[in-house]
Amino acid sequence: MGEAIVGQREVIERLIIGLLANGNLLVEGLPGLAKTRAIKALARNLECDFSRIQFTPDLLPSDVTGTEVYYQAEGGGSFRFEEGPIFANIVLADEINRAPAKVQAALLEAMEERQVTVAGKTHKMPPLFMVMATQNPIEQEGTYPLPEAQMDRFLMHVMITYPPVEDEVAVIRMVRAEEIAANAPPAEDAKPAAAIAPLSQEVVFAARRAIGAVHVADAIERYMADLVNATRAPEAFGDDLKRWIEVGASPRASLALDRCGRTHAFLAGRDYVDPEDVRAIAPDVLRHRLGLSYEAQGEGVSADAVVAEIIRQVALP
Numbered sequence: 001m002g003e004a005i006v007g008q009r010e011v012i013e014r015l016i017i018g019l020l021a022n023g024n025l026l027v028e029g030l031p032g033l034a035k036t037r038a039i040k041a042l043a044r045n046l047e048c049d050f051s052r053i054q055f056t057p058d059l060l061p062s063d064v065t066g067t068e069v070y071y072q073a074e075g076g077g078s079f080r081f082e083e084g085p086i087f088a089n090i091v092l093a094d095e096i097n098r099a100p101a102k103v104q105a106a107l108l109e110a111m112e113e114r115q116v117t118v119a120g121k122t123h124k125m126p127p128l129f130m131v132m133a134t135q136n137p138i139e140q141e142g143t144y145p146l147p148e149a150q151m152d153r154f155l156m157h158v159m160i161t162y163p164p165v166e167d168e169v170a171v172i173r174m175v176r177a178e179e180i181a182a183n184a185p186p187a188e189d190a191k192p193a194a195a196i197a198p199l200s201q202e203v204v205f206a207a208r209r210a211i212g213a214v215h216v217a218d219a220i221e222r223y224m225a226d227l228v229n230a231t232r233a234p235e236a237f238g239d240d241l242k243r244w245i246e247v248g249a250s251p252r253a254s255l256a257l258d259r260c261g262r263t264h265a266f267l268a269g270r271d272y273v274d275p276e277d278v279r280a281i282a283p284d285v286l287r288h289r290l291g292l293s294y295e296a297q298g299e300g301v302s303a304d305a306v307v308a309e310i311i312r313q314v315a316l317p
Contacts, residue, residue, distance in 0.1 A: 023155025
């Protein structure tokens with residue numbers, strides 16, 4: 001993935017954490033910051049079925065989930081379920097906030113229950129299933145903001161920012177080399193470059209089993225719960241947090257901290273979770289689960305600033 005995406009090492013790590021933690025990701029960033037490219041790079045290096053859904057205002061729920069189709073045959077006919085693009089291992093929901101609420105809601109059952117119900121029949125998703133949704137934070141025309149209930153279904157909310165100048169120069173060179181290679185005539189005696197074999201899905205399942213065995217001490221469990229509880233009782237941590245937070249995080253936040261913290265420790269080569277694992281992934285887990293007050297928005301206080309203040313004030317175990 002690092003060969004296809006210049007810089008953005010933290011974004012690549014978050015995508016892998018989402019895959020190994022068996023969760024769904026919301027990837028947000030300005031246009032042109034390689035959101036789609038990063039997700040495609042993950043799917044390309046894994047033995048999986050990849051599906052991309054371009055969300056538009058005229059999209060229908062059946063365009064995502066599939067629908068019952070009537071087939072005429074000799075002696076009669078029958079309805080048969082035709083699977084939609086949601087039936088894949090890695091699903092890219094591109095610009096998810098461009099579709100109306102009924103289409104966004106069509107993803108809820110698939111994301112949470114790993115199944116789709118159409119015409120009274122339930123259809124299971126594959127064992128390896130992950131939704132990665134992208135959205136543009138600045139466009140307002142023709143967009144439908146995701147409701148809080150659906151935002152909570154995403155394991156992490158990953159932010160992509162502008163790259164440093166050095167990385168942008170490397171991007172220019174990489175894309176130029178790709179264009180030259182694509183337009184070059186094939187040489188008669190040229191041998192195709194050996195492609196890196198994608199990882200099998202069993203590697204992912206084996207990693208998930210190992211992550212399940214990562215030790216979490218009682219003190220770390222209490223630390224994760226304290227971080228989440230601080231969003232619900234901000235008055236205990238000063239007047240600023242009390243003014244900034246209107247709605248705290250749900251218990252899904254605690255579960256996400258546990259899953260992502262264990263995965264972060266696993267990727268670091270440890271069989272135990274330490275406080276730094278929790279602090280590293282806390283912004284991605286909490287930023288989309290906080291309801292900020294109008295006062296915080298008026299003062300220009302971001303969710304990341306609120307999470308940073310919570311991390312600063314909650315005592316380490």
